Amino acid sequence: MSDLPEFATRLLAWHARAGRHDLPWQRPRTPYRVWLSEIMLQQTQVATVIPYFERFTARFATLPELAAAPLDEVLHLWTGLGYYARARNLHRAAQQVCEKHGSELPTDLEALSALPGIGRSTAAAILAQAHGQRQPILDGNVKRVLCRHRAVPGWPGEAAVQKQLWRIADALTPAGQAADYTQAIMDLGALVCTRARPRCADCPVSADCLARAAGAVADYPQPRPRRALPQRHTSLLLLRRGDGSVLLERRPPAGIWGGLWSLPQYEGEPDALPDWCRQRYGLLPGALQAGDGFVHTFSHFRLHITPLECQVAPADAVLDAPDRLWYNPINPPRLGLAAPVRRLLGKLRIGPQVTRDADVPPTQGLEGIESYPKP
Secondary structure, three states, rough: OOHHHHHHHHHHHHHHHOOOOHHHOOOOOHHHHHHHHHHHOOOOOOHHHHHHHHHHHHHOOOHHHHHHHHHHHHHHHOOOOOOOOHHHHHHHHHHHHHHOOOOOOOOOOHHHOOOOOOOOOHHHHHHHHHHHHOOOOOHHHHHHHHHOOOOOOOOOHHHHHHHHHHHHHHHHHOOOOOOHHHHHHHHHHHHHHHOOOHHHHOOOOOOHHHHHHOOOOOHOOOOOOOOOEEEEOOOOEEOOOOOOEEEEEEOOOOOOOOOOOEEEOOOOHHHHHHHHHHHHOOOEEOEEEEEEEEEEOOOOOOOEEEEEEEEEEEEEOOOOOEEEEEEEEOOOOOOOOOHHHHHHHOOOOOOHHHHHHOOOOOOOOOOEEEEOOOO
């Protein structure tokens, strides 16, 4: 593998003329901004992330500001970006940094990796880009580049394959220009060595790419073994008062839509709903109207959702709770909402107030595909 130093040289030369140099987290490239961008970019494209990043840093310009913010406001600014565990972990990590590290992200790989939501590759990317440390990385783009360049067989999610890829990544990473090299190899995967229709003619390292030499670029990396996703069914209740407000409740911290505000989820028979609402909320529901069902896909299962709408009248006492509120579409609070909830509120013609707040764009990102559970 005597060509490895040349790999970095060719890649850096390509990046100098064709790489991305004007991303918002590069101006300025502080540890906080790099960390935020790396978390947002997990399983999400740059074009989708940029407006979220700009709104997020406009509100939370520093790590202590993020740590001091209510989680609801953090989730509100994340709404539509998907994979909401990232936002919860980001908030928790910021608080831990303030409590244990003097409000500065650690510069040690092990300490940084110990923070919520920061794995080995993310920590390495932060240290390389923000501090110039020589740290090999292995995000999705880099895995694809290395699998093709070295014709590494197997699914990259397998432990043995990952171990081999880490060895290759470490051998390829040069001693100097760590920040530039890290950005360069990520850019190569994002711009040239793409999942579909890779531009091999424009690749600076294609001359010794083993997959290209074998005419098998499309065969790498090998996909995850296919398996049937479990199917689950549920109903989401649109309990509406006379003033048009809708009942929402906060989800538990763990599990699907953890920490987000959602419509009540009902698993029972329609005939039992009045008693259930009376006992749980102190509400008297009217006639039920079932809406069109739809499917929301998580990484581990598909959830078939049936919306059930009805008018409700308060009983003797509405059972208020800290994790329960009436959502007023005229003056909506700043909340993180589960994607199907935004979809259903939009069908009630509440959507413009929910999805078009000044700091929340229309649906973007991967909100239809979520990870469960997400560490």
